[in-house]
Amino acid sequence: MKAVALISGGLDSALGAKIVMEQGVEVYGFTVIYPFSESIKTAASSYAERSADELGITLYSHKASQDFLDIVRHPKHGYGKNMNPCLDCRIYMLIKAAQYMKKIEASFLITGEVLGERPMSQRRDAMNIADKDSGLKGLILRPLSAKLLSPTVPEIKGWISRDRLFDIQGRSRKPQLMLANQYGILKFSTPAGGCLLTEPNFSKRMKGLMKFKPDFMLKDIELLKIGRHFRLPSGTKVIIGRNEQENNKLLNLAGDGMIRLEPQDVPGPVVLIEAEANDEDIRTAAMLCSMYCKKTVAHIDVFKKDHHQIIKLGQEERVNDFLY
């Protein structure tokens, strides 16, 4: 008997998998790498890998791409407090996991969800919606809260003993920590608040992107994660690197779709603006670039595809009121 377990790198998902493994089921891990789940410090996927390693199971990672961005644009079940479409995101993950289940001929899916632990996606009604919309009704086993939920197919068919499942609910972590101790699970990340879409500042940037560039791509999301962002009166976006690491990332992301500005002869930031920018936008971006140089700068290099231009700045060309 095979089952697929959603693995996030947190304790709950590791426990969900472990509880079922203890009943003799062959468990395979599955995780989704979201464009918004990457923190600056550690990618969420590496936590999942560490967790799968400790459990001794295979992990399949699905990289969410353009199809996930469509969900962020138009979530069927709406947003949470910020731009986080948690329920739709959950359903997306379940659908992708279902495809993996089919591929490896697994009979059911395991999640580490705990009833009432998270406000948007771990309510009983949200779980029911997720089960239905993912096409996995009856096939999603939630071992930590199973005794509080309707019996699932694996329980009804006797593949899994319901008696050996749990009735944990709420936000207290004590029961899970006791189980971790019992099963010897040591490697797990502490519960994070959520992905970048739950952060107010990032959500503000996201809303700006959706308004001014509704057909945004994955590369636009990467750009949202770095630098200082300015929106000029024309609607053109200006991004300014804050340090060498960000400057290098901006250089990598620049491509043909962006105009690049750099100060001439003095240390300073890499600046990107959209290729559609007009002459006035480019001049304003040059002034912004000068503001973040360590020394006074007189000339800014402007690179647009194969074209190179030099902007000469006057002393008075300083602006500071476009920051958002």
Ligand code: SF4
């Ligand atoms: S916090 Fe982000 S990654 Fe997590 S469920 Fe919500 S939208 Fe998805």
